[in-house]
Amino acid sequence: MAGLEGFDFFEIVIEKSCSRQRLPDKFAKMLAGREPHKVKLREAGSGLHRLCWWEVLVVFDGEGHMYLGPGWEHFARAHELQLGYFLVFRYDGDAMFTVKMFDNTMCRMYYQHDDDASNGSRAGMKTRSGVGMTRSSLFWLMTNMLWWWLTTTLLCWWRMTTLLWWWRTTTLLWWWQTTTTRWWWRTTTSRWWRRLQSHSLATGTCQLW
Template identity: 30%
Template sequence: MASQWRRDNDDGPADRSPHFFKIILPNAVQEGKLRIPDKFVQKFGVDLSDMAFLTIPNGRKWKVKLTQHAGGVWFQNGWSEFASSHGVAVGHLLVFKYEGNSQFHVLIFDATATEVDYTLDDEVQVHRIEDDESDDSSVEIIKHFYRGEGLGSAHPKKDGGVAKNLVIANAFKSENPIFTVIMRPSYLNGKDRASLPQDIINYLPRDRFTKDYTKASILPVKLQIVDRLWPVKLYIYERRGGSSCVVSAGWSAFVRENSLQVGDVCVFELIMRDGVLLNVHIFKCQD
């Protein structure tokens, strides 16, 4: 998908609109808010109101409240709805282009560094917070932050090394197809399931799938670390918005016996050898 803010033509001037990016870490998912980089706020905070507008490439616009606390400025009220509607998860990367007047264009990349598909399905309704009267105190707080007040009290939470861990994992190379997954709380809480990148479906032998009562397509596979194997099943679900792939029926045993934690990165290397084998390379998240 072409970036919405590429140059209009190759001969024209480069786009000088300010940008910043954010890697989604566990605390952003758990707390339902996302911190705007301090340096950006120092430079452009005087231009921000208490309400931001986020536009994605399919043209949908979202209203998200800006708040100030812990020495920083955050996307908050409305952020969780925006993130969940677009499947934003730990390890995703979001690029924000600032257009002025609290208007941001947003690109979303998944943990494989691939831009996501922005659904145009009419069944997916954009959830926006209701129009509020302008909160003058919020605007003033952001302007104070712009002038540098409050910076000394900023205490960003540790990310547990997730960003650094993801960089290390993404450096892994193989001649075989590989798929990167960052461990989320929902993958480790005993539900015996985790989502795999959608692209893996393109490499699987569809003639080996069977169907079950859920109408999912099921493929038995094995997870391997060194010389040990864990039998699991892949479930492929076909929906109007696209396909999804879930590993289950043995996943919880793999999680438990390898002591996986939130923020760990698993690189799944697909090997076709007497069936489907996923060689798993685990990159542990270090504080």
């Protein structure tokens, strides 16, 4: 299987018994003459548990179709695989496959690791499924938080700007009304005083009443 490192393919769980899992015919043809007797499976993103793997035997039917046989049922049960689940395989070399599993909601499944051994090897089982936060989920959360912060900041800025505009408008309006009133009062008083002076000069008196 040399030269196939990094090769990816996907399969869908279509057999209810989970006793075996068929692999693509194209992949089987690429192995012509180099068919392995067994492979090792591990969950993608296992982190420090890179030595945790499952040993599965490879079988072929009469038509040449390639299957993951004995050992696959244990892997499927440990990872709670069900009908319709979506599996993404990547060949890493040395008969090792990394597997990503997606449930019927099209979301990737995550598991808690266990230190128990499997098949008499160093293979550790992953027995309890859990919900993990992927990078995309974290990015979505950070994006929403940033959007919320920007929206709140812009809203506060808009309110402060509106309040300042209202204060300036009110102040200018008050100043204009005050100035207009003073101007009117001065103009009226000046006219009244000039008329009074003209009347006083005409009558020769300065009596105001």
